[in-house]
Structures are given as C-alpha cells and as structure tokens.
Amino acid sequence: MSGIRIVNPYKPQPRQLLFHTCPADEVLYGGAAGGGKSEALLQDAYKNALKYPSCRIIMFRRTFPDLERSLILRSRQIFDPRLGKYNESKRRWTFINGSTIEFAYMDRESDVFNYQGAEYDFIYWDELTHFTETQYRYMISRLRGKTPIKRQIKAATNPGGVGHSWVKARFIDIGEPEKIHKPKPTEDEPKPGTRCFIPAKIFDNQALLKNDPDYLRRLESLPTKERKQLLEGDWDSFSGQAFDEWNREVHVIKPFKIPDTWKKFRAVDYGRTAPFCCLWFAIDQDHNLYVYKEAYQAGLDAVDQAKLIKRMTGPDEKIEYTILDSACWIKNQYGESIADTYENNGVPVEQASKDRLNGKDRVHAWLKVYEDSKGNKYSKLKIFSNCVNLIRTLPALPLSERNPEDVDTDAEDHAYDALRYGVMSVPDPREYAPIEQHALSHIRKDDDYLPHALQDDEDNNYSWHDL
Structure with a gap:
C-alpha cells in the first residue's frame, strides 16, 4: 500500500475502543440498542484486513436480506475503494494486500457444512443471538491459518432472539463485564478459549444521540420488557419470551x-x-x-x-x-x-x-x-x-x-x-387442585428437595494487563 495515504474518519467511542483492543479469544460487544455495534464490527474487520496481509475474514448475519441492508451496504460506504474492490456475486472485498472480507449468512443449522475445510483468521457475528450455539461452535473449528497472528472471534448483539440463552451463558453469566474470563474445561469444551463481554448502551454512542436526539425518547416509551432489553441491555428478560412463567x-x-x-x-x-x-x-x-x-x-x-x-x-x-x-x-x-x-x-x-x-x-x-x-x-x-x-x-x-x-x-x-x-x-x-404443601414432604430428609438456583462455579478471572 505504498504511496497511498489512508485517512479513516472513524473515531471509536470509549467502549468501541475497548472492543477493538480486547485481546480475548472471543469478544462480545452489545446489550442495548444504539451502541454502535455493527459499525464497530465493520471497522474492526477493516482494520485487521489492512493490518495483516493475506488475512481471511468472514462476517455473518442470519439471513441474506439482513446482510445486504446492513453490513454489505455500510461497508461500501466506509471502505476506501482505492484499497480494495467489492465482488458482488461473491459478496467479498479483496484488498490490495491480499486480505479478504467475505459476507455470509447462515439461515439453517445445516448451513455450517458449507464451511467444511475453510480457514479464517477472524470471524465476526452481527446479532449473535439470531444464531444457534451449534452454528457458532462449529465455526470455532474454522478459526485457523498458517500465519502467526492473534486470531479472534468477535460478535455484537442485543438480548433476545433464538440464541439468547446460550449467548448469555457463554458471555454474560461467566463473570464481570469488561474483564477477560477463562472458563473451566468441560467434556464439550476441553480447552476453552478466553472470553470477554463489553456492554454497550445508547449513552456510549454520543454521535447517535447528537444526530437523533429523539431516539432515546422513543426507546424510553417502549413497553417494559422491550425498554429493559433495548435501552438497559437487560439479559434476564426479553420481549417475545415464550415462557415468561419461568422462575x-x-x-x-x-x-x-x-x-x-x-x-x-x-x-x-x-x-x-x-x-x-x-x-x-x-x-x-x-x-x-x-x-x-x-x-x-x-x-x-x-x-x-x-x-x-x-x-x-x-x-x-x-x-x-x-x-x-x-x-x-x-x-x-x-x-x-x-x-x-x-x-x-x-x-x-x-x-x-x-x-x-x-x-x-x-x-x-x-x-x-x-x-x-x-x-x-x-x-x-x-x-x-x-x-x-x-x-x-x-x-x-x-x-x-x-x-x-x-x-x-x-x-x-x-x-x-x-x-x-x-x-x-x-x-x-x-x-388437579394445586396443594400448598411441597410434594415429597412425607419422605424428604434434610433439605435435599428444596428448590434452589444453580450456582455458577467460580472462574479464573483476570484483567487485560495481566495477560
């Protein structure tokens, strides 16, 4: 790229900057609406494509229409055409240093097999809760390559959607946000990587509030569940929950x-x-x-x-x-x-x-x-x-x-x-008429039967400068 002066007008908000610089193996950015999540994903992919020659990057949305009207459209607005060309049929940017950014969708679980044998240095997921855990975990095996760089999976999302539960368990429930956590090995994941959740709220995106001051008012006027989800980034309840009796x-x-x-x-x-x-x-x-x-x-x-x-x-x-x-x-x-x-x-x-x-x-x-x-x-x-x-x-x-x-x-x-x-x-x-007395009261010993919340094991948590 000799002779080309690159000026990117993008100036990340503080939490977007945390997302760009976090060294965890898996990074989730999100929570509330309006936090600049999709913009952060695209800018992060753009930065890595230019930084690492011959780097292979893939970015996912669940459906093609979502992909076309968000990531693809925005990439053509912000990527410098002097540095790369976009191939519409392949949905791929190819940059002059040999790096590529591919846009893909994964509508069905079986779509994962379209990526057998593929290799990527960075994998990005926009609206991660729209995907299943099977899709996400399969693509972890595609994160590989021959060049010695730090490979990562980075995602952005709001609460809610088909993947709400597994995303919450993988990133939110493991510990304090903005800290890197090392989950304990399990039978399914004998060697888990490090993970970090960076919460984003509308107040982190001052540019949006300045350009559209009524956006905050519109979020505040939503019904309780939608407001807690989109304004506050609340992961404990979400709009459209099928079984809100759950306790x-x-x-x-x-x-x-x-x-x-x-x-x-x-x-x-x-x-x-x-x-x-x-x-x-x-x-x-x-x-x-x-x-x-x-x-x-x-x-x-x-x-x-x-x-x-x-x-x-x-x-x-x-x-x-x-x-x-x-x-x-x-x-x-x-x-x-x-x-x-x-x-x-x-x-x-x-x-x-x-x-x-x-x-x-x-x-x-x-x-x-x-x-x-x-x-x-x-x-x-x-x-x-x-x-x-x-x-x-x-x-x-x-x-x-x-x-x-x-x-x-x-x-x-x-x-x-x-x-x-x-x-x-x-x-x-x-x-059958409900009875007040707990079942098993006639055979219960000690408190073996009493309902209880599952307690998460204590994880080995550490901050970025400890790495």
Missing part, C-alpha cells in the same frame, strides 16, 4: 432418588445434525411432574441414540413408555423407520402428539407458579438441576414472528419439544 428458584430443584412406586416414562425429540433430546419423567402421588434426567447430543444416528437411552436408563428403572416425534414413523427406501430402529435396539416407542398449540398450552399449565398462604411459590413441574440443557433453553425460547401462538422453531427447541411430547402424554395439571 429458576421455583422450577429447578436438587436431584433426589425417585421412589420406585412413581410412574416413569421418557420422551424423545429426534435430531441428527441438530441435537436429539431424551427426557426422563416421573409423576408422584399428588400429580407433580418431575424431569429428572436428560440426554442431549448431536451427531448420533438412531441406533446410537437408542443405545445411549438404554445405557442411561438404570436396570431398576421401570419405564412405562417412551414417546417419540411422530415424524419418525416415515419409512425409508428399505422399509424401516426411525421408530423401527429404536424398537430393534431395545427402545419401544409410541407416537407423540402432533398438536403444537395445545402442547404449548400444556407446558404453560405445568410451568404455572402458585403461591401458598405463607407466600411460598411452587409449581406442578419440577426440573432436576442436572437437566442443564432443558434449563438453559426453555426460558430462552422466543415466540414465532410468523405464528405468535407457537415458539420460534428456528430456536434451540429440541429439549422443549421433548418436554412438550412428555406433558401431552399425561393428564392436564389443571384437572
């Missing part, structure tokens, strides 16, 4: 030994590329329903799913029946269905109800929170704390924009579908 203190309990006399059954949502989910249920004598175990894994065929379910079912567990998605009765070219495969591998199954709307209504009925004469809150549905994926995804499900009476099926709804199948196989809880 972790009420619905999540410590595991205990299920009595042999209780009725037990299972419900399965089939998936192969997407995770399959099997939930184990038990009903006590007072018609309280317990979800006490879960299997949740992607990449398994029907044979391996059936074997996993059998392996996770104890020899003394008397399972009365197993409910499976009704679509699994479709025969393949060899005359065998997924249901047949389950049966042939030791898991007899029955068809789940296809009624989505009544199923959702039944989940609401089971989640309903009651209050006794002493002010104690309780519910007919109780979920053991080891069912981490159901606990993670159920409260984060948004309503469908196309059909507000249903959940958004683009969200991570696998555990919800299994729950819906399960509750539709037992009587409606509204047929």
Whole structure:
C-alpha cells in the first residue's frame, strides 16, 4: 500500500475502543440498542484486513436480506475503494494486500457444512443471538491459518432472539463485564478459549444521540420488557419470551432418588445434525411432574441414540413408555423407520402428539407458579438441576414472528419439544387442585428437595494487563 495515504474518519467511542483492543479469544460487544455495534464490527474487520496481509475474514448475519441492508451496504460506504474492490456475486472485498472480507449468512443449522475445510483468521457475528450455539461452535473449528497472528472471534448483539440463552451463558453469566474470563474445561469444551463481554448502551454512542436526539425518547416509551432489553441491555428478560412463567428458584430443584412406586416414562425429540433430546419423567402421588434426567447430543444416528437411552436408563428403572416425534414413523427406501430402529435396539416407542398449540398450552399449565398462604411459590413441574440443557433453553425460547401462538422453531427447541411430547402424554395439571404443601414432604430428609438456583462455579478471572 505504498504511496497511498489512508485517512479513516472513524473515531471509536470509549467502549468501541475497548472492543477493538480486547485481546480475548472471543469478544462480545452489545446489550442495548444504539451502541454502535455493527459499525464497530465493520471497522474492526477493516482494520485487521489492512493490518495483516493475506488475512481471511468472514462476517455473518442470519439471513441474506439482513446482510445486504446492513453490513454489505455500510461497508461500501466506509471502505476506501482505492484499497480494495467489492465482488458482488461473491459478496467479498479483496484488498490490495491480499486480505479478504467475505459476507455470509447462515439461515439453517445445516448451513455450517458449507464451511467444511475453510480457514479464517477472524470471524465476526452481527446479532449473535439470531444464531444457534451449534452454528457458532462449529465455526470455532474454522478459526485457523498458517500465519502467526492473534486470531479472534468477535460478535455484537442485543438480548433476545433464538440464541439468547446460550449467548448469555457463554458471555454474560461467566463473570464481570469488561474483564477477560477463562472458563473451566468441560467434556464439550476441553480447552476453552478466553472470553470477554463489553456492554454497550445508547449513552456510549454520543454521535447517535447528537444526530437523533429523539431516539432515546422513543426507546424510553417502549413497553417494559422491550425498554429493559433495548435501552438497559437487560439479559434476564426479553420481549417475545415464550415462557415468561419461568422462575429458576421455583422450577429447578436438587436431584433426589425417585421412589420406585412413581410412574416413569421418557420422551424423545429426534435430531441428527441438530441435537436429539431424551427426557426422563416421573409423576408422584399428588400429580407433580418431575424431569429428572436428560440426554442431549448431536451427531448420533438412531441406533446410537437408542443405545445411549438404554445405557442411561438404570436396570431398576421401570419405564412405562417412551414417546417419540411422530415424524419418525416415515419409512425409508428399505422399509424401516426411525421408530423401527429404536424398537430393534431395545427402545419401544409410541407416537407423540402432533398438536403444537395445545402442547404449548400444556407446558404453560405445568410451568404455572402458585403461591401458598405463607407466600411460598411452587409449581406442578419440577426440573432436576442436572437437566442443564432443558434449563438453559426453555426460558430462552422466543415466540414465532410468523405464528405468535407457537415458539420460534428456528430456536434451540429440541429439549422443549421433548418436554412438550412428555406433558401431552399425561393428564392436564389443571384437572388437579394445586396443594400448598411441597410434594415429597412425607419422605424428604434434610433439605435435599428444596428448590434452589444453580450456582455458577467460580472462574479464573483476570484483567487485560495481566495477560
């Protein structure tokens, strides 16, 4: 780029500057509306493309229309045409130092396989909560290359959307914002990278407030949930939440030994590329329903799913029946269905109800929170704390924009579908009068049954200058 004088008029706001300079492996910038998130993403990609010759960069939005009217349009306004050319058919900028910025969308979970074998030095996600965790985690494996530079994944988002729950768990719940956190290894992520969340609010974008002073007033006039989400960047509730009855203190309990006399059954949502989910249920004598175990894994065929379910079912567990998605009765070219495969591998199954709307209504009925004469809150549905994926995804499900009476099926709804199948196989809880006394009071020992909030493990936190 010899002989070309580069003048970029972009002057980052203080939190945008933190986003640009943060050295964490994964950086999330966002929270409230109007914080200059998309601008920060584009400017960060532009900076890295010019700084590192032959650098490969990709930027994602969930759909092509979103991509075209935001990142692509803005890039053509701010990228200097003397430094690079834009190829419209390939949706790619190629700069004179050999670096590229590719714009891409990922509408379906299976779209991840379009990037098998790809390599990127930087991956950017605009509106990260519009994506699923499967999509995000797959692309982590594409962050690689031969040049010795610091590779990063950087994202921006508001609360809400199909990915609200996993984004919150990955970036918000791990610790204090504006600090880099090193998560503890897990079976799914034996070597996690460092992460940092940088909150952004409208007051961080003084340029926007100066150019459009009424924008703040419009945000302040929104209904409570939308205002908390978009103005305050509140991650604990969001507009369009499908199950706002959810209360972790009420619905999540410590595991205990299920009595042999209780009725037990299972419900399965089939998936192969997407995770399959099997939930184990038990009903006590007072018609309280317990979800006490879960299997949740992607990449398994029907044979391996059936074997996993059998392996996770104890020899003394008397399972009365197993409910499976009704679509699994479709025969393949060899005359065998997924249901047949389950049966042939030791898991007899029955068809789940296809009624989505009544199923959702039944989940609401089971989640309903009651209050006794002493002010104690309780519910007919109780979920053991080891069912981490159901606990993670159920409260984060948004309503469908196309059909507000249903959940958004683009969200991570696998555990919800299994729950819906399960509750539709037992009587409606509204047929039974709620009782004030907690179930199990007659057999409870100590406080093993008392509802409790899950506590996060203490992470190893450190600030940037410690690195």
